[in-house]
Amino acid sequence: MERMAKTISSPLFKATLKSNWPIALGITLFILIYISTSISMFNPENAEFIESMLTVMPEGLMKALGFINLGTDLTHYLGNYLYGFIFLVFPFIYTSVVANRLIAKHVDRGSMSYLLSTPNTRVKVVTTQAVYLILSTSVIFIVLTGIAIAMSTGIWPGLLSIGLFTVLNLVTLAATLVVSGVSFLFSCIFSESRLSLAFGVGVPLLFVVCRMVHSLSEKIDWLKYLSVYTVVDVEKLLQGGPYALYVSLILIGVTMVLYGAAIFIFNKKSLII
Amino acid sequence: MIKVNKLTQTYRSGKGVFDLDFNIKEGEVFGYLGPNGAGKTTTIRNLLGFTNADSGTATINGVDCRKDAAKLQGMIGYLPGEMAFLENMTGSEFLKFMGNMRKTKDAARRDQLIEYMELEPQGKIKKMSKGMKQKLGIITAFMHDPAVYILDEPSSGLDPFMQVKLMDLLREEKSRSKTIMMSSHIFEEVQMICDRAGIIRDGRIAAIEDVHSLNAMKQDHYIVSLADEEDLVKIMASTLETTVLEKNKVAISVGKNYREMFNLLAGCNVTGLESKYQSLEDVFMKYYGEDGENNK
Numbered sequence: 351m352e353r354m355a356k357t358i359s360s361p362l363f364k365a366t367l368k369s370n371w372p373i374a375l376g377i378t379l380f381i382l383i384y385i386s387t388s389i390s391m392f393n394p395e396n397a398e399f400i401e402s403m404l405t406v407m408p409e410g411l412m413k414a415l416g417f418i419n420l421g422t423d424l425t426h427y428l429g430n431y432l433y434g435f436i437f438l439v440f441p442f443i444y445t446s447v448v449a450n451r452l453i454a455k456h457v458d459r460g461s462m463s464y465l466l467s468t469p470n471t472r473v474k475v476v477t478t479q480a481v482y483l484i485l486s487t488s489v490i491f492i493v494l495t496g497i498a499i500a501m502s503t504g505i506w507p508g509l510l511s512i513g514l515f516t517v518l519n520l521v522t523l524a525a526t527l528v529v530s531g532v533s534f535l536f537s538c539i540f541s542e543s544r545l546s547l548a549f550g551v552g553v554p555l556l557f558v559v560c561r562m563v564h565s566l567s568e569k570i571d572w573l574k575y576l577s578v579y580t581v582v583d584v585e586k587l588l589q590g591g592p593y594a595l596y597v598s599l600i601l602i603g604v605t606m607v608l609y610g611a612a613i614f615i616f617n618k619k620s621l622i623i
Numbered sequence: 624m625i626k627v628n629k630l631t632q633t634y635r636s637g638k639g640v641f642d643l644d645f646n647i648k649e650g651e652v653f654g655y656l657g658p659n660g661a662g663k664t665t666t667i668r669n670l671l672g673f674t675n676a677d678s679g680t681a682t683i684n685g686v687d688c689r690k691d692a693a694k695l696q697g698m699i700g701y702l703p704g705e706m707a708f709l710e711n712m713t714g715s716e717f718l719k720f721m722g723n724m725r726k727t728k729d730a731a732r733r734d735q736l737i738e739y740m741e742l743e744p745q746g747k748i749k750k751m752s753k754g755m756k757q758k759l760g761i762i763t764a765f766m767h768d769p770a771v772y773i774l775d776e777p778s779s780g781l782d783p784f785m786q787v788k789l790m791d792l793l794r795e796e797k798s799r800s801k802t803i804m805m806s807s808h809i810f811e812e813v814q815m816i817c818d819r820a821g822i823i824r825d826g827r828i829a830a831i832e833d834v835h836s837l838n839a840m841k842q843d844h845y846i847v848s849l850a851d852e853e854d855l856v857k858i859m860a861s862t863l864e865t866t867v868l869e870k871n872k873v874a875i876s877v878g879k880n881y882r883e884m885f886n887l888l889a890g891c892n893v894t895g896l897e898s899k900y901q902s903l904e905d906v907f908m909k910y911y912g913e914d915g916e917n918n919k
Contacts, residue, residue, distance in 0.1 A: 361723035369711055460707030464763070467671060468724035469697040620675035622668070 358478040359470050366482045370448055374486050377444040381436065381494055388431050389501050392424055394509065424502060424509040429518055429584040437522050438561070438579050442554040445487055445530035446547070452479035453537040453616065454546030463623040476538065476616045480609050483530055491523040517594045518587050524601035528578045529554045531608030538616040578604075624649040624771065624802045625670065630679035632665055640665050640826040643679070650800040652793070654813040654820035654834075662826040663806045664704055667775055670804075671701055683771060697725060700764035704775030704806070706756045714744030714751070714759050718766065725767050733766040739788065753780040761789065765796075772796065774805040778812060790815055814838060842876045847888065848895030849873070861887050874899065 453476065456462040465475050495516060502510040533550035540546040560577035564570055574580040581597045625647040633639040640662040647653045657663050668674045669681045672692025681688040683695050708717055718733055727733075737744055740758045748756065757780040764772065777793075778786045793816050796803065807813050813820050814834055821831040832840075842864075849855055849871045858865055863884060864876040877884050888896075 359724065361720055365709060365712075365720055369709070459710075460703065460705055461709050463671070463673065463701075463703050464708065464721065465724070466673065466692065467696055467699065467701045468721065469693050469726070470724060471693040474693075618675075621673040623673050 357474060358481050359474055362465065362470070362475060362478045363482060366452065366479060367486075370451065370482070370486070373444065373448060374490055377440055378490050378493060381440050381490075382497060384432060384436050385428075385494060385498050386501060388428060389424075389498065389505060392427050392506065394424070394506070423511075424506055425511045425515050426584075426588060428498070428502070428510075428515065429588050433518060433522055433582060433584050435558075435562070437519075438526075438558055438582065441487065441490065441522075441526045442529050442533075442558065443551075444490065445483065445526060446533045446551040446554055448486070449483055449530060449533035449537045450543060450547045450550050452483060453534070454540055454550075455543045457541050457621060457623060458543040458546075460623050462621065466621075466623075472617045473613060476613050480534060480613065483534055484527060484605075484609070487526060487530055488523060491519055491526070495519040511588075514588050514590060517590075518582075518584065521587055521594050521597055521601070522582050524598045524605070525578050525582050527605045528601050528608065529557060531605045531612070535608050535612040535615070538612040538619070541619075541622060624651070624684060625653075625804060626680075626682045626685075627666065627669075628680045628682070630666070630669060630676050630681055632669065632674060632676045634665075638662070638665075638826065640669075640823070643823075643826075643828060645821055645828060645831060647802060647804055649802050650797075651819065652797050652803040652805070652817045654817035655804055655806040655823070656808075656813070656820055657806075657823035657829075661823045663823060664775060665826070666823070667704075667773055667804075667806075670773055671696075671699070697767070698770045700767065700769035700772045700774075702760050702764040702772075702774040702777055704779075706753075706760050708748045708756070708759065710749060711747065713747055714742060714755075717748060717759065718744060718762060721763050722766070727767045732768055733762065736762045736766055739792070740785070754782060754785065757781055758785070761792075765792070770801060772801060772803040772805070774803065776806055776808070778807065778809065786812075810841065814841075839878075842878050844899040845875050845877065845884075846895075846897050846899055847873050847875060847891075847893055850892040850894050854891035854893075857891060858887060863887065 453462075456465060466472060499510065499512055499515065502515075503512075532553050536549040536553070537546045540549070557577040557579050560573040561579040561582075564573040564577070564580070578601075581601065583593075586593050627643050627645050630643040631639070631641050633641070638660060643662075643666060655663055655666070665674070669676055670683065670688050672689045672695070675689060683699070686695050688695060709720065712720065718737075722730060722733060736742075740762055742758045742762060743755065744759070746755075748759065751759070757777075761777060764774065772793075778789055781789060790812065793803065793805075797816065803816075805817070817834050819831060819833050822829045846868065847858070849858075852871060855867065855871065855873060858873055858875070859867070861883070863880070866874045868874055875884055
């Protein structure tokens, strides 16, 4: 805790929190609407019926949205319904927008000059912003997972495998943190907000699109290697086993490398502010 | 105190600063002048440690401005030329925030300055007028009682009354032997406060002079309207430096030879006399010529 206090600036953290928390709250509420509707829509008796109905829909569309196997148990149902699209797209919108605001926007507007004209090193300033992005993203996931578990056990007691559902969320969070690291890196590289935003949103969007379309045809199956999100393999994760652990360790490692690179680049960069 | 040593920084546009070399002594007030785009802000960015120079160094108290920027910031009071505060904060919140970032414990000086500069800090910064933002910037630069001030056009946006108050404030800091580097466009301002002035043109120092020699350089310009065209001939024939503007209008430049001008004009039928504002850069430019060489 004490070492943490030395590497980040608490006044800056507070100011960043104050100007960015509404975005986090908005995204959380938005995803919460999806979670609560999907939990309340679940019905163990007619889940099979819904599934048979979905087979009428074009297969390609279902695959792209991740509704391959909605499953008849709540965990698979939520996993397939939420973690193929909603839990990937909305968190990345959050991390991309906030990553841009944390560094590139301050540089572009010139307000970075005020942050750096105080006795805080660049590393400290940029680390504080990085910690905010990682922490706030994690808090969003923790809150959403907690509410989803509470709602599920409240409405459908005993139907959700809490352990597997938590693992699924942790891996999704880890993948989102990698994506946030990509956006943060662009925010540190570019001095213009529009460039930082274009790349910071564009690359994660590419990840999502690759993950959505790769299963449509054998020919484009290689696209999955272009996307971080491919590792959020709902079926595989819900089987349990060591896959989740390996994947998480790799994702955390990549996240650290990305943030490390972002901090290094910002420290060395020439700032026209 | 402030030492700029062979500093070169080129932008992709080809602009920048080239081989910049100057020193500012402790307790000295240094005016930094030059036309827009000459490299004033680029120099200041290097002193604040924001940019990476291509070569050369900038140091304050022997500490490298880029490598050890954070070590120096506590003793520097910086006023940016373009105001960009943190969005959505009120003036009070911003001052408090900057105080916390600097770990300034005593808020007494800050509150005195708010009162002195007549800042209304309650409102949101983005709703503030340009003058109010400038006051906020000035208080931010002065409130931690720094040893060195780096001020980019400190009086811009202020009304004449506040400009006078700012000059008094700067004079007080000068008497407390603070080192001040300020850029300015206003001759009187530099004349009143500064010990020395340096002019930068196209990224190079064109001249560094003490303010006494600046005073000698200064010329006042008057535009004289005449009723009779014959008087124009009379004026042209005098030893005064003149430029004909229209058939009955002439511009006269006067240094210390006012008596000569008045004697001459006493014999003419003058219908109008107005003084023409001349910026400090104009004075310098005229004095040093377009090529930057001293051609007096």
